[in-house]
Amino acid sequence: MRFQGLGKTYVSSAGEVQALQGINLDIEPGEIFGIIGRSGAGKSSLLRSINRLERPSEGRVLVDGEDIAGLGEAELIRLRRRIGMIFQHFNLLAAKTVRENVALPLRIAGVPQDEARARVAEVLRLVGLEGKEDTYPSRLSGGQKQRVGIARALVMRPEILLCDEATSALDPETTLSILRLLRDINRRLGLTIVLITHEMSVIREICHRVVVLEHGRIAETGPVWQVFAQPQHAATQALLAPLTRALPEDLSARLRDRAEPGDWQVIELPFTGEAAPDLAVLAQGVRLVQAQVDPIDGHAVGRLVLLAPPELDPASLSPNARRLGHVATND
Amino acid sequence: MRFQGLGKTYVSSAGEVQALQGINLDIEPGEIFGIIGRSGAGKSSLLRSINRLERPSEGRVLVDGEDIAGLGEAELIRLRRRIGMIFQHFNLLAAKTVRENVALPLRIAGVPQDEARARVAEVLRLVGLEGKEDTYPSRLSGGQKQRVGIARALVMRPEILLCDEATSALDPETTLSILRLLRDINRRLGLTIVLITHEMSVIREICHRVVVLEHGRIAETGPVWQVFAQPQHAATQALLAPLTRALPEDLSARLRDRAEPGDWQVIELPFTGEAAPDLAVLAQGVRLVQAQVDPIDGHAVGRLVLLAPPELDPASLSPNARRLGHVATND
Amino acid sequence: EALKIGVVPGAYADAVGVAAEEAKAQGLEIEVIEFSDWNTPNLALDAKDIDVNFFQHQPFMENTEAEKGYDFSVVAPGILQNFGFFSLKHKSLDEIPEGGSVAVANDPVNQGRGLLLLQKAGLITLKEGVGYKGTLDDITANPKNLKFTEVEGPQLVHVTPDVDLAQGYPHFIVASGAFDPTSGLIYSGVEDKIFNVSFVSRAGEENDPRIQQFVSLFHSSQAVKDQIHESFAGSDKLYVLAWLLK
Amino acid sequence: MSPQMIDRLIGAFLDTLLMVSASAGIALLAGIPLAVFLVTSGPGGFFPAPRLNRALGALVNGFRAVPFIVLLVALIPFTRLVTGTTIGVWAAVVPLSISATPFFARIAEVSLREVDPGLVEAAQSIGASRWHIVRHVLLPEALPGIIGGFTITVVSMIGASAMAGAVGAGGLGDVAIRYGYQRFDTTVMVAVIVILVALVSVVQVTGDRAVRRLRAR
Amino acid sequence: MSPQMIDRLIGAFLDTLLMVSASAGIALLAGIPLAVFLVTSGPGGFFPAPRLNRALGALVNGFRAVPFIVLLVALIPFTRLVTGTTIGVWAAVVPLSISATPFFARIAEVSLREVDPGLVEAAQSIGASRWHIVRHVLLPEALPGIIGGFTITVVSMIGASAMAGAVGAGGLGDVAIRYGYQRFDTTVMVAVIVILVALVSVVQVTGDRAVRRLRAR
Ligand SMILES: Nc1ncnc2c1ncn2[C@@H]1O[C@H](COP(=O)(O)OP(=O)(O)OP(=O)(O)O)[C@@H](O)[C@H]1O
Ligand SMILES: Nc1ncnc2c1ncn2[C@@H]1O[C@H](COP(=O)(O)OP(=O)(O)OP(=O)(O)O)[C@@H](O)[C@H]1O
Ligand SMILES: [Mg+2]
Ligand SMILES: [Mg+2]
Numbered sequence A, B: 001m002r003f004q005g006l007g008k009t010y011v012s013s014a015g016e017v018q019a020l021q022g023i024n025l026d027i028e029p030g031e032i033f034g035i036i037g038r039s040g041a042g043k044s045s046l047l048r049s050i051n052r053l054e055r056p057s058e059g060r061v062l063v064d065g066e067d068i069a070g071l072g073e074a075e076l077i078r079l080r081r082r083i084g085m086i087f088q089h090f091n092l093l094a095a096k097t098v099r100e101n102v103a104l105p106l107r108i109a110g111v112p113q114d115e116a117r118a119r120v121a122e123v124l125r126l127v128g129l130e131g132k133e134d135t136y137p138s139r140l141s142g143g144q145k146q147r148v149g150i151a152r153a154l155v156m157r158p159e160i161l162l163c164d165e166a167t168s169a170l171d172p173e174t175t176l177s178i179l180r181l182l183r184d185i186n187r188r189l190g191l192t193i194v195l196i197t198h199e200m201s202v203i204r205e206i207c208h209r210v211v212v213l214e215h216g217r218i219a220e221t222g223p224v225w226q227v228f229a230q231p232q233h234a235a236t237q238a239l240l241a242p243l244t245r246a247l248p249e250d251l252s253a254r255l256r257d258r259a260e261p262g263d264w265q266v267i268e269l270p271f272t273g274e275a276a277p278d279l280a281v282l283a284q285g286v287r288l289v290q291a292q293v294d295p296i297d298g299h300a301v302g303r304l305v306l307l308a309p310p311e312l313d314p315a316s317l318s319p320n321a322r323r324l325g326h327v328a329t330n331d
Numbered sequence C: 001e002a003l004k005i006g007v008v009p010g011a012y013a014d015a016v017g018v019a020a021e022e023a024k025a026q027g028l029e030i031e032v033i034e035f036s037d038w039n040t041p042n043l044a045l046d047a048k049d050i051d052v053n054f055f056q057h058q059p060f061m062e063n064t065e066a067e068k069g070y071d072f073s074v075v076a077p078g079i080l081q082n083f084g085f086f087s088l089k090h091k092s093l094d095e096i097p098e099g100g101s102v103a104v105a106n107d108p109v110n111q112g113r114g115l116l117l118l119q120k121a122g123l124i125t126l127k128e129g130v131g132y133k134g135t136l137d138d139i140t141a142n143p144k145n146l147k148f149t150e151v152e153g154p155q156l157v158h159v160t161p162d163v164d165l166a167q168g169y170p171h172f173i174v175a176s177g178a179f180d181p182t183s184g185l186i187y188s189g190v191e192d193k194i195f196n197v198s199f200v201s202r203a204g205e206e207n208d209p210r211i212q213q214f215v216s217l218f219h220s221s222q223a224v225k226d227q228i229h230e231s232f233a234g235s236d237k238l239y240v241l242a243w244l245l246k
Numbered sequence D, E: 001m002s003p004q005m006i007d008r009l010i011g012a013f014l015d016t017l018l019m020v021s022a023s024a025g026i027a028l029l030a031g032i033p034l035a036v037f038l039v040t041s042g043p044g045g046f047f048p049a050p051r052l053n054r055a056l057g058a059l060v061n062g063f064r065a066v067p068f069i070v071l072l073v074a075l076i077p078f079t080r081l082v083t084g085t086t087i088g089v090w091a092a093v094v095p096l097s098i099s100a101t102p103f104f105a106r107i108a109e110v111s112l113r114e115v116d117p118g119l120v121e122a123a124q125s126i127g128a129s130r131w132h133i134v135r136h137v138l139l140p141e142a143l144p145g146i147i148g149g150f151t152i153t154v155v156s157m158i159g160a161s162a163m164a165g166a167v168g169a170g171g172l173g174d175v176a177i178r179y180g181y182q183r184f185d186t187t188v189m190v191a192v193i194v195i196l197v198a199l200v201s202v203v204q205v206t207g208d209r210a211v212r213r214l215r216a217r
Helices: A043-050 A073-081 A098-109 A113-126 A142-154 A172-189 A200-206 A224-229 A234-240 A249-254 A279-283 B043-050 B073-081 B098-109 B113-126 B142-154 B172-189 B200-206 B224-229 B234-240 B249-254 B279-283 C011-025 C040-046 C058-068 C108-120 C153-162 C170-176 C209-220 C222-231 D003-040 D050-065 D068-074 D076-083 D089-113 D117-125 D130-167 D172-182 D186-215 E003-040 E050-065 E068-074 E076-083 E089-113 E117-125 E130-169 E172-182 E186-215
Strands: A002-012 A015-026 A032-037 A058-063 A083-086 A160-164 A192-196 A209-214 A217-223 A263-272 A287-296 A299-308 A322-328 B002-012 B015-026 B032-037 B058-063 B083-086 B160-164 B192-196 B209-214 B217-223 B264-272 B287-296 B299-308 B322-327 C003-007 C030-034 C052-057 C072-081 C084-086 C101-105 C139-141 C147-151 C165-168 C197-202 C239-241
Touching (some): A032 A200, A043 A160, A073 A083, A083 A142, A098 A113, A113 A142, A142 A160, A172 B234, A209 A234, A217 A224, A217 A234, A234 B172, A249 A322, A279 B279, A299 B287, B002 B043, B032 B234, B043 B058, B043 B192, B083 D117, B098 B113, B098 B142, B113 B142, B172 B192, B172 B200, B200 B224, B209 B224, B209 B234, B217 B224, B224 B287, C011 C052, C072 C209, C101 C108, C147 C153, C153 C165, C153 C170, C165 C170, D003 D089, D003 D172, D050 D089, D050 E186, D068 D089, D076 D089, D089 E130, D130 D186, D130 E050, D130 E068, E003 E050, E050 E089, E068 E076, E076 E089, E117 E130, E130 E186
Parallel strands (some): A160 A192, B032 B192, C003 C030
Antiparallel strands (some): A002 A015, B209 B217, C072 C239, C084 C165
């Protein structure tokens, strides 16, 4: 999949909105590719251009090397049958039951009834909707609706899967099981997945590469561990900030720049995924305040926040350790 | 706010669904109260019973000590004007612009035009929607729609705020700023917030207490740091599992129960928020694989996962350190 | 104040229209109101919304008076038309087959007259003494087993090709140009003056000078006569100017 | 065509405009509250009044069931009370609007029922009274459908106004009937029909445009 | 009432049933494709054919513009071609269905336009052809509205059939006009109107029920 100079402008009575501009991007087959960015950055617009739900205002979208703008109706239908899509707003048919919604792609593609029945039952089981087969969407909870959308996208065993915030309405446990399912299909069948999410943990969990959009442009792109460990662009840093969580408020409120007698240092010890700091240094009487270290693709990425006695030299911990400030300790 | 033996049964052609049963719960004024649970557990049904969008099948809901089932129309309207609600599916009026949607509660309550205009501008700024005032909802991205919903719920300066997955469509940065806003209002004005979310980080960030629903019943309830540090119920553990993240896959795949020569131990060192382990113990040549420690209400909660040499006794690190298994080390 | 005359579309209205033009030239103000219905001109007359109407014959008027309690009176006679029964399939009444279809008018008085004519032709027998008020329910003998269909006046012309025998009003036939209005198999004749379409006003107002002036103009105008003659295909056989009958 | 006939057509055109716009206006004003009441007071509505709902439904059905000409005559006493006359354009407006109102109400009802119940809930949650819900949710959200339905009503009334000839009100449809049907004057009939088609097209296109503009936002 | 009259009422009732159900059936079969075409080929539709759309729109407007009685007469040659006659129930079915089809198409059009474009997109994303979208999305999703509109159409046709009756097809409306209206037979008129109201109510209630059942799911 390749985007060449892709731009998208929406025209409405309230004026023009340039949702995307100058997007150049390659997504490899078999890859799990994440799209992140602030609300309104153009993520959905980008995703929707892949199966031509949105026609580019400029530039081209190539799938399997072919410009999809030039596809005739029959070819477009053939292409779309190979691409599953999970919508941000679910878009379930209110007049059809869960089963009928999920069976629709198969019915349309003329899959024999018996096989269709079996496949529908299978995906409904995978997304945990047994027992709701004959329910209409209006009777489902938000997460149940979303799972119907996931089942509908998977039932055709697509080669490419487009997910627009596919797990936003799901609890962590269900999210995890869906992600595992996706990764599993990706590994077994080489499914290419392009996914939008606001949950950085989802990106970390399953994506290989990620692109960060900002105001319709690419801010940054690369392997997840790199982008996450050393975000270059302010937008990425802002998105990741809540992940590499802020200092606890009671601490940050008491933080001061210059040390007063008896103050301890607050030190940040980053793990950038390259050379991990030696933990032996922690034996110098420091206390752990906050920690977030995660292995991404085999690289330990994150940081520790420590309280250290005044005499300790941050550099002795690790060359990139950094003093954030000083606080009084009450114990 | 008090729920007494609350039960809710939905009746439809597909049969009965018992969404809630035997809910007994108190929510204190000025509290930020989280509701979590698996998809379909009954969270939305519980929340919607607070402003009588859903009438209980059994039991009672008391707000300010008064059974709301008995309210007349005028009283109910008065109550609802004190309760803001953010809907899971946004429920924006398609025929009104962003500004008109947000201004509607004020218009209905007869707030003078001038004041209304100022307040609308203020909340739209708070949720970051400047420039979209005259846009219709169909032209907004998912997150922008959600922010309109948030603005609409806040504009009346409610005493109670009900949030049904209010930040699910928002990027982490925006989520954080909305949460800070809510916490700020909570502190300054004593706003009571009841919120449903699937993002455990949101619960951790701002909630005081949390209830875990499972199959329409209360599985567990208590202060967030307690529930998160020592989840008692299987449902809670399952929900939190992805948070206290699983071992990295390459490690867990190689994990074995019995040590072979040269194997290192994989050790979990929990931080339960009570007595934090002394970090000096880490000087025994261990390596950090994964860390997640967060201060919740001043208590350090989380765990470290360490690789330790075979001779180390886990108990020497901390009484509740636990050996997960053994792995071969290649370096 | 203008004299308001109610009419229904057709030859009668056209004649009144010509007379109204002449009257205006003489300084008499006339307003012609065309009703596309046969009840409302009487209703409007009774309600004093019009002063005189010209669409009905005396039996029709009396029937309405009896049913609705109006109090009207005939001011002056108008036109008497010679309606008949027509067929595009058969040359004479004898050829009408067993079980043949017959279209008759669907309004009360014209249907009654049509049935009387069929009785005169020997095709049916009506209940004793029903006269022109007879309906299909009053047929006591129907030896040829004719099947009747009731149809609106103007529509009779359209259905004539589809039936064996159809009642027909010459001025409709003339206007449509569908077939020869003088080709009827039997005619009602123009002897029964009571069926002439007359000027009708509220009782006691028949001597309103405006009405009288208009009626005498209508009766004396050559243009009116020419218009009527034209409406009846220039055939004297199909109509009679009732005011000239003694 | 004679100059008189052309005058007559112009007059008829104006009569039609007047009759249709007056009665369409009345049908709009009366039909919308009626439709709102039928929707909100019925089963599942937020203002349940089953007894009154059934009664009003029956009344609407009654007016819908009676053939127009019968209704027209039955209404004459009322018409006279309102307009002071039984003939002419204004006398036709009364029965026309009385027959168009239940018709339009039924059409508007269909569109009002399509409004997402979630939006009604949202309004309830902000403390909207029933009147607010009608005013700010039901009507604006159903507006495209209501306009579409009103377009259909106006076009149907252009057809129905032909019957106004029964009270001597004239109008294009009546001219078509009188000349085309009863006098077999094809030229006049064709002329009238051309005008009628043009009128209907203008109404339809205007309605469609309005709907499209609303949908485009 | 005489026994003949009772027979006549029964016959008229059956005639009305036959006329209305036959022409409603035709209007349903012909009106839905027409409505679908009007919606999908128009601006913003997924099967743009602006020229054909305008042409068909104009044709629909044409049929809608002509007063029913005039249409009925204008269609006589066609009616004769189809049914071999111009009198009787079947001859009335032709103009009735030809006038009901564009009417119903316009009503169905309004409901079809209400279908959420997101659902069409969802269908497109699973590789649905245009026909699939019509079959699986537009029609089922608009069904409540279409049924509501069909109810309105059937009720309107019960009214229109009274006029068709005037040209020799009989039916209840015609009996009401002939006996009740022209002959001032109040008993018959009341009887007919009671039957008509009952018939209309049955149609309306059946339609409402169907819609409510669809909505309840
Ligand atoms: N209107 C309804 N009719 C029938 N069943 C319903 C209805 N609304 C909800 N339910 C059922 O009740 C149960 C609880 O629904 P609820 O919406 O409260 O779940 P939830 O906890 O909010 O889930 P989610 O996280 O997915 O939004 C679900 O099984 C759902 O299918
Ligand atoms: N149909 C439309 N008409 C006009 N503007 C639109 C339309 N759809 C989207 N936009 C605008 O384009 C921009 C990008 O929208 P898009 O939906 O791609 O954002 P997004 O990154 O998916 O955001 P979110 O995370 O909130 O879903 C937004 O500013 C939005 O308001
Ligand atoms: Mg989006
Ligand atoms: Mg929910």
